[in-house]
Amino acid sequence: xxxxxxxxxxxxxxxxxxxxxxxxxxxSSLKLNKFGIDDSPIPISGFFAPCSHSxxxxxxxxxxxxLPSDSNEExxxxxxxxxxxxxxxxxxxxxxxxxxxSFHALDKxxxxxxxxKKIWEDIHSGKAVEDxxxxxxxxxxxxxxxxxxxxHYWFAFPALAxxxxxxxxxxxxxxxxxxxxxxxSISAACNEWRNSxxxxxxxxxxxxxxFDSHAAIRHLKDWEACQGNSQKLLFAFxxxxxxxxxxxxxxxxxxxxxxxxxxxxxxxxxxxxxxxxFADLSLSLVGEALITVPQGWREHQCVPNAxxxxxNKGRKMPRCxxxxxxxxxxxxxxxxxxxxxxxxxxxxxxxxxLDILFSVKCLLLGAGTLGCQVARMLMAWGFRxxxxxxxxxxxxxxxxxxxxxxxxxxxxxxxxxxxxxxRSLQRIFPxxxxxxxxxxIPMPGHPVSSEEEKRVLEDCKRLNDLIDSHDVVxxxxxxxxxxxxxxxxxxxxxxxxxxxxxxxxxxxxxxHGPGPFNSTTDLKTETTNSLSAAIDNLALTNKDGRQRLxxxxxxxxxxxxxxxxxxTLDQQCTVTRPGLAPIASALAVELLVGILHHPExxxxxxEVANSNNSGSPELPLGILPHQIRGSLPHxxxxxxxxxxxxxCTACCHTVVSEYRKRGMQFILQAINHxxxxxxxxxxxxxxxxxxxxxxxxxDETEEADDECIEL
Amino acid sequence: xxxxxxxxxxxAKDFRIGAIAFAQKWETxxxxxxxxxxxxxxxxxxxxSPQEEGYLSLEKIRISRPKQEDxxxxxxxxxxxxxxxxxxxxDDIDDATLVQSSHHELQYYDxxxxxxxxxxxxxxxxxxxxxxxxxxxxxxxEKDLPxxxxxxxxKSKWTFITQEEHPYLKxxxxxxxxxxxxxxxxxxxxxxxxQPKFEVVLELYLLSWFSVVGQVIGIRIPVNVLSDxx
Numbered sequence: 001x002x003x004x005x006x007x008x009x010x011x012x013x014x015x016x017x018x019x020x021x022x023x024x025x026x027x028s029s030l031k032l033n034k035f036g037i038d039d040s041p042i043p044i045s046g047f048f049a050p051c052s053h054s055x056x057x058x059x060x061x062x063x064x065x066x067l068p069s070d071s072n073e074e075x076x077x078x079x080x081x082x083x084x085x086x087x088x089x090x091x092x093x094x095x096x097x098x099x100x101x102s103f104h105a106l107d108k109x110x111x112x113x114x115x116x117k118k119i120w121e122d123i124h125s126g127k128a129v130e131d132x133x134x135x136x137x138x139x140x141x142x143x144x145x146x147x148x149x150x151x152h153y154w155f156a157f158p159a160l161a162x163x164x165x166x167x168x169x170x171x172x173x174x175x176x177x178x179x180x181x182x183x184x185s186i187s188a189a190c191n192e193w194r195n196s197x198x199x200x201x202x203x204x205x206x207x208x209x210x211f212d213s214h215a216a217i218r219h220l221k222d223w224e225a226c227q228g229n230s231q232k233l234l235f236a237f238x239x240x241x242x243x244x245x246x247x248x249x250x251x252x253x254x255x256x257x258x259x260x261x262x263x264x265x266x267x268x269x270x271x272x273x274x275x276x277x278f279a280d281l282s283l284s285l286v287g288e289a290l291i292t293v294p295q296g297w298r299e300h301q302c303v304p305n306a307x308x309x310x311x312n313k314g315r316k317m318p319r320c321x322x323x324x325x326x327x328x329x330x331x332x333x334x335x336x337x338x339x340x341x342x343x344x345x346x347x348x349x350x351x352x353x354l355d356i357l358f359s360v361k362c363l364l365l366g367a368g369t370l371g372c373q374v375a376r377m378l379m380a381w382g383f384r385x386x387x388x389x390x391x392x393x394x395x396x397x398x399x400x401x402x403x404x405x406x407x408x409x410x411x412x413x414x415x416x417x418x419x420x421x422x423r424s425l426q427r428i429f430p431x432x433x434x435x436x437x438x439x440x441i442p443m444p445g446h447p448v449s450s451e452e453e454k455r456v457l458e459d460c461k462r463l464n465d466l467i468d469s470h471d472v473v474x475x476x477x478x479x480x481x482x483x484x485x486x487x488x489x490x491x492x493x494x495x496x497x498x499x500x501x502x503x504x505x506x507x508x509x510x511x512h513g514p515g516p517f518n519s520t521t522d523l524k525t526e527t528t529n530s531l532s533a534a535i536d537n538l539a540l541t542n543k544d545g546r547q548r549l550x551x552x553x554x555x556x557x558x559x560x561x562x563x564x565x566x567x568t569l570d571q572q573c574t575v576t577r578p579g580l581a582p583i584a585s586a587l588a589v590e591l592l593v594g595i596l597h598h599p600e601x602x603x604x605x606x607e608v609a610n611s612n613n614s615g616s617p618e619l620p621l622g623i624l625p626h627q628i629r630g631s632l633p634h635x636x637x638x639x640x641x642x643x644x645x646x647x648c649t650a651c652c653h654t655v656v657s658e659y660r661k662r663g664m665q666f667i668l669q670a671i672n673h674x675x676x677x678x679x680x681x682x683x684x685x686x687x688x689x690x691x692x693x694x695x696x697x698x699d700e701t702e703e704a705d706d707e708c709i710e711l
Numbered sequence: 712x713x714x715x716x717x718x719x720x721x722x723a724k725d726f727r728i729g730a731i732a733f734a735q736k737w738e739t740x741x742x743x744x745x746x747x748x749x750x751x752x753x754x755x756x757x758x759x760s761p762q763e764e765g766y767l768s769l770e771k772i773r774i775s776r777p778k779q780e781d782x783x784x785x786x787x788x789x790x791x792x793x794x795x796x797x798x799x800x801x802d803d804i805d806d807a808t809l810v811q812s813s814h815h816e817l818q819y820y821d822x823x824x825x826x827x828x829x830x831x832x833x834x835x836x837x838x839x840x841x842x843x844x845x846x847x848x849x850x851x852x853e854k855d856l857p858x859x860x861x862x863x864x865x866k867s868k869w870t871f872i873t874q875e876e877h878p879y880l881k882x883x884x885x886x887x888x889x890x891x892x893x894x895x896x897x898x899x900x901x902x903x904x905x906q907p908k909f910e911v912v913l914e915l916y917l918l919s920w921f922s923v924v925g926q927v928i929g930i931r932i933p934v935n936v937l938s939d940x941x
Binding site: 319 | 743745808811817840842843844845873874880883888
């Protein structure tokens, strides 16, 4: 390397800091569990090693072990491996403030000065000669924002400034400065020094070369002893810096010590650097520096000026690191949940559209056995936006079957299910966007008095708004009649609607077809025009002429009415085999995932099991049925298809048109007059004509409470 | 043990033996990387004898990356909030401090080989960070992985990287998913016509394993090394 012109100022490459994530993790845990608001300074250790790469300097690194251990780990942690050759310890001090304001208000000059004074005193007392690790100290100020998992911090590596600064006479690679014989001897001696448990982490030392070119490494305290019996004496240090023309920062305080204690004017120094764990003398430097002893340095009362605050990208400002991604439990839960879904996509379902699942808004009407279970299944599939509607409170009998509740929710009269379920969902997965609405669903056959009328109409309006603002509606209430209004509103708006209903030991899970006005042209014309039979037929089909799929009410020949009065207790309460609700809920959600992945969505034709298309590669999720019926006594499950009926009390053209024309008046009439819906839809007519035939109904048909076409 | 009926898995004890054999072999290969070191576990999960617990560690590895990215890396500093530059009275310039103009951002990798009790195979855990210690997310360092492994990552079923808690450090690390390891390990070890003794299998296990896994992170073991070991 080029010889520096004699007289140029010797410039040192500043230390660079590196803070391992583990340091911040432990600091957070200590701050929370041990320190509390105590912000007194904490002694810590940094670690460094000689440069080991021709292009990169080594950093002063803070690790979890830099801090005292958190109390809970104390017993199980083994003692820090002593004398790790690449972890030379540097004493440091941490000022962690409680607020951002006090972080900024710290008197940085005074803090730096205080650390420099420690170094200065150790030099004068001779402690630094005995234990040379004391020559390199560091200072860290920080503010740990534990709510945001962000850490503001600033390092200083106090260096005693020589005034006037040292000048450089000569600086070149050590391999050029030494004779080959000397170099070989030095390398061997250094490697031995670095491999011994006793000396590997002693970062300052003397290299003495005898007249026989034999090199020996001595401790600083042997300086006097080295006088006279060596041809060359070099002051060596582990140099973290890689630069070919500058020594690293530790040399500064070393020169201060040499100057203050031994009063030398000319200093030969060795910047010891390594490659792959061995001394590398072409990377190491040897320099000759001239020092003018500054005035007053003999008296140790007057502390020299200190410098050393670390720059951040060349500017005097603190650094900031945000670790929310690895510390915020909510974020960790999200990424773990994502992982499961992604694994599913990577390994089994490459066409799985997670974005749809994340963004679809689900409305769950009913937060009982079915509602709780559906909500959990939705979350398992990655759905994040869930609204639960229920007007009930959690009763003592609920928690065993309704999987979102615990005994606590039943106390003091019980919390509203809508509130308790949301709370529970958030506990399970904090990133869920769940909302609870305490509201009763107006039902036909449950007449309302004129005082109640206003409230009922408001509820209708509210339900309508809820359905409008969601993409999917689940009908999970425990009575037939409570499903009527939502079925109608969903048919009116063509929302994806899924019904799950339970008997004692059998269940039905189905998706509703689109409503009668399922194309935009229909929407405009039909609302105003009078109806004709022709259009009535049209309304049974989709816009492309296929028959619409039925809704929950399409197969019924009676209008929904009060099904709870005049029943015995076991009929009133929904008594079902406990396994039923989880099965039905799981199927309901699987059905939804199927619809969302079908290119035609709500208009998708019904497929049934065992037909040719099963196992087709285009259907990675399998077939998309219309209805699934299962029965526990036979452990049987069937997929069924039922088309829409033009006398359906909820989704037929007549009813939806009537609702569009008369709105809430129509609803009120339906609620207050049990037979009104049957009259409007022609069911009354149908029943009359049917009874006139005196058909011989089988008991069978009564049992299967609606006609399904089994395929 | 009969190697013919071997299912491709290792016991925790075998893992430790294999890991130490691998670390020794690694040093003789002299590939230009520092040595692996065995880190004993501070905690002893139940059902395992303490001295068997631990993992192999290779830290602060630099993998060279394309130059041009340094520019936009510097622009995109995620400091969260803007720090006010504190104007200090310390402004008198210290002539003896070297002012470096370039702020070359480097990135480092840590690799740990941890035994999975579930899969009974070694698993590679890794993380990447800047020189100041700031951790990098997968999508930030993914592009620095060898092009072939990025392609593998997107299509293959076993070489995907997921974020999971490091079983010993209890912090989130990235891991190369171990499903499938057993199958290709059997192919690697038993595919050869010669049927090695189980002790030999153990010697070779981690080296063979790493010859596959290392490619994902751009560390190659020369082919002849493996055949020489036989």
